[in-house]
Amino acid sequence: MRKKIIAGNWKMNKVLSEADQFIEEVVGKTPNDDKVEAIICAPFIFLSSLVEKAKGSNVKIGAQNMHYEENGAFTGEVSPVMLKDLGVTHVVIGHSERREYFAETDELVNKKAHAAFKHELTPIVCVGETLEQREANETMNHVENQVTKALTELTDDQVANTIIAYEPIWAIGTGKTASSEDANEVCTHIRNVIKNITNESTAEKVVIQYGGSVKPANVDELLAQSDIDGALVGGASLEPASFLTLVEAGTK
Numbered sequence: 001m002r003k004k005i006i007a008g009n010w011k012m013n014k015v016l017s018e019a020d021q022f023i024e025e026v027v028g029k030t031p032n033d034d035k036v037e038a039i040i041c042a043p044f045i046f047l048s049s050l051v052e053k054a055k056g057s058n059v060k061i062g063a064q065n066m067h068y069e070e071n072g073a074f075t076g077e078v079s080p081v082m083l084k085d086l087g088v089t090h091v092v093i094g095h096s097e098r099r100e101y102f103a104e105t106d107e108l109v110n111k112k113a114h115a116a117f118k119h120e121l122t123p124i125v126c127v128g129e130t131l132e133q134r135e136a137n138e139t140m141n142h143v144e145n146q147v148t149k150a151l152t153e154l155t156d157d158q159v160a161n162t163i164i165a166y167e168p169i170w171a172i173g174t175g176k177t178a179s180s181e182d183a184n185e186v187c188t189h190i191r192n193v194i195k196n197i198t199n200e201s202t203a204e205k206v207v208i209q210y211g212g213s214v215k216p217a218n219v220d221e222l223l224a225q226s227d228i229d230g231a232l233v234g235g236a237s238l239e240p241a242s243f244l245t246l247v248e249a250g251t252k
Ligand code: 13P
Pocket: 009, 095, 167, 171, 172, 173, 174, 175, 211, 212, 213, 214, 232, 233, 234, 235, 236
């Protein structure tokens, strides 16, 4: 039985005092249940404080991006070594906003996935199609291509420990959610792609999240699907009460 993983992706929101207030309100209130894991993926400058405040709780702290190199002349970048040293456990890789606005490619996503495992960080690898691709019936091929490239030359064990977030771009921040059946169909396809790259037992272990306008009102239906094992949540992860409701849904 796969664990449900609910991850908040705060994107470029909050200031430090607001981040601290959020974590103080959430710590101790997440369910103490092996069935669900809660992660907050925050801007780099909040990570140190959030890790400190979340210590001893079951809330994990993740980054939203990183460079794949360990150190060097890469002005403005943050390395996996730095994240690991802080106590960060997860890192979002290849979010569609990074692919679109910062020209991240599948090859870069793959390098970052390798770097994450090298430094014992769990990558949350994002994939998903645009509205044009969905309307042209290219969703399955596009997602297959992204998943295959992102996972290139990872070991089966690393693949099993990768979190994949299927986020249809047209559903992000728009209030439009993919129907739970449509979302599940793509997540099932992703699991089959992983099975073809590795094997059935590895594919069965991979946590596949759905992301795109997930909120308390639709989370139960999404999590009830056979191949949706959690959610990567933007807007609805910014308020403690809403985030806690989403995490609680993972215990059902
Ligand atoms: P929203 O939940 O705000 O649609 O954002 C989804 C997302 O991009 C999470 O990574």
